[in-house]
Amino acid sequence: MAARHLHEKTRLSTILSIKQEVRMKRSLIIALAVALAVLLVAPVFAGGQKEAGANKTITIGFMPGVADPFYYTMERGIRAKAKELGVNVVVGDYPATWGPEVQTPNLQALMAKGGIDILLIAPTSTTALVAPLKAINDKGIPVITVDTYLGDGDYSKASDYSFPLAYIGTDNKLGGKQVAEHLAKLIGEKGKVYVVNTNPDVSSVIDRGNGFKEGIAEFPNVQLVGMDYCMDNQQKAMELTNAALQKNPDIVGIFGVNVFSAQGAAQAVKNAGLAGAVKVASWDATQTLIDALKAGDIDLVLAQLPAEIGSLGVDAAYKYLTAKTMPPKKIIPGFQFFTKDNVNNQDMQQYIYSK
Ligand code: T6T
Numbered sequence: 420m421a422a423r424h425l426h427e428k429t430r431l432s433t434i435l436s437i438k439q440e441v442r443m444k445r446s447l448i449i450a451l452a453v454a455l456a457v458l459l460v461a462p463v464f465a466g467g468q469k470e471a472g473a474n475k476t477i478t479i480g481f482m483p484g485v486a487d488p489f490y491y492t493m494e495r496g497i498r499a500k501a502k503e504l505g506v507n508v509v510v511g512d513y514p515a516t517w518g519p520e521v522q523t524p525n526l527q528a529l530m531a532k533g534g535i536d537i538l539l540i541a542p543t544s545t546t547a548l549v550a551p552l553k554a555i556n557d558k559g560i561p562v563i564t565v566d567t568y569l570g571d572g573d574y575s576k577a578s579d580y581s582f583p584l585a586y587i588g589t590d591n592k593l594g595g596k597q598v599a600e601h602l603a604k605l606i607g608e609k610g611k612v613y614v615v616n617t618n619p620d621v622s623s624v625i626d627r628g629n630g631f632k633e634g635i636a637e638f639p640n641v642q643l644v645g646m647d648y649c650m651d652n653q654q655k656a657m658e659l660t661n662a663a664l665q666k667n668p669d670i671v672g673i674f675g676v677n678v679f680s681a682q683g684a685a686q687a688v689k690n691a692g693l694a695g696a697v698k699v700a701s702w703d704a705t706q707t708l709i710d711a712l713k714a715g716d717i718d719l720v721l722a723q724l725p726a727e728i729g730s731l732g733v734d735a736a737y738k739y740l741t742a743k744t745m746p747p748k749k750i751i752p753g754f755q756f757f758t759k760d761n762v763n764n765q766d767m768q769q770y771i772y773s774k
Contacts, residue, residue: 477536477741479733480537481494481509481510481538482511482538482540483513483541484514484541484543485514487678489723491774494729496727496730496733497729500733501733504733511529516650516652517543517618519543519548523547537562540562540563541565544618545567545621545625552583553582561584563584563586563736566589567621567623569583573748574586574748574749575748584746585746587732587749588751589623589728592626592630594723594754596631598630598631598634598721599630599632599635600634605718608640609641610641610669610670610672611641611642611643611671612635613643613660614674614676615659616648616680617679619648624676627676627677627702641672649679653679653686656680660688661691664691671698672699673688673698674700675700678703678708681702682707684701685716694716698718699716703722703723704722704755712759713762718758720756722754722770728752735750755770
């Protein structure tokens with residue numbers, strides 16, 4: 420009886436240990452199968468994530484210089500190219516006045532929205548925007564400056580302002596020089612001329628003023644009697660021009676270096692009853708300035724290519740982000756001159772800015 424009981428116990432414990440072994444083996448097989456599945460699927464996940472990263476829609480930030488038709492036209496060029504390439508655009512609030520005091524907080528607000536992969540900006544100072552933009556660049560958001568540049572605009576040599584990928588904008592010095600040559604011709608290559616400039620620390624208008632000086636120097640009988648700064652305020656431009664005309668009643672030519680300075684200068688000349696007698700050369704093809712040209716209140720309009728500048732900016736940004744293609748450090752689209760002879764030509768109408 421005792422022996423039978425012992426035998427039965429041994430049989431039971433053998434069965435139990437076999438069952439345990441089977442259970443353990445099953446768990447091991449399941450664990451191995453799970454591990455294998457994870458190993459097989461993991462690269463797919465990793466690949467998937469990589470794919471999602473590469474295909475993530477790019478977002479380009481655009482920070483304009485000031486609320487004016489030049490930058491609105493640039494924004495249109497940016498949006499058109501972005502649509503073509505399938506990228507997003509986020510635009511910062513247009514500064515109401517032109518200068519770093521307003522642009523810098525608007526820039527910070529734009530960046531605080533997050534999600535911007537690359538920034539296009541028209542810096543409103545060669546110096547004051549260096550630190551804020553460097554901080555953005557150091558956070559891994561590359562910067563391209565459009566229309567205006569930092570420092571002396573030479574991003575190819577090492578300096579504290581050479582971090583932007585590129586400057587894309589007009590050759591303002593060349594344009595200023597050619598305006599001087601046209602204006603000199605308009606005044607018969609003799610007499611006094613005057614310039615209404617805007618801000619003394621913004622690259623575009625610094626270069627226009629310098630180019631103009633260089634161009635006028637080629638005409639020994641033309642004298643530059645002054646260059647004043649209206650800080651991009653049309654009323655101020657008008658007042659400065661008035662004062663200059665009173666001080667030098669024999670001024671025969673005036674150059675307004677951008678939208679508001681030219682519009683203010685033209686207004687002052689018209690108010691003084693001198694339209695036609697005092698030749699006005701203006702920079703920037705707003706509808707107002709084109710209408711003034713048609714009316715004979717001004718004599719020359721230089722049109723930049725703001726939509727083209729914006730489009731080239733998006734193109735460079737896209738190629739950099741998707742293919743790591745470095746843009747040239749300077750990309751310089753051209754410009755056009757409107758005169759009374761071509762202002763109605765069909766092929767010129769595309770150069771007029773609009774909101
Ligand atoms: O002339 C343009 C631009 O190129 C310049 O930098 C700032 O002024 C304008 O926006 C025209 O008002």
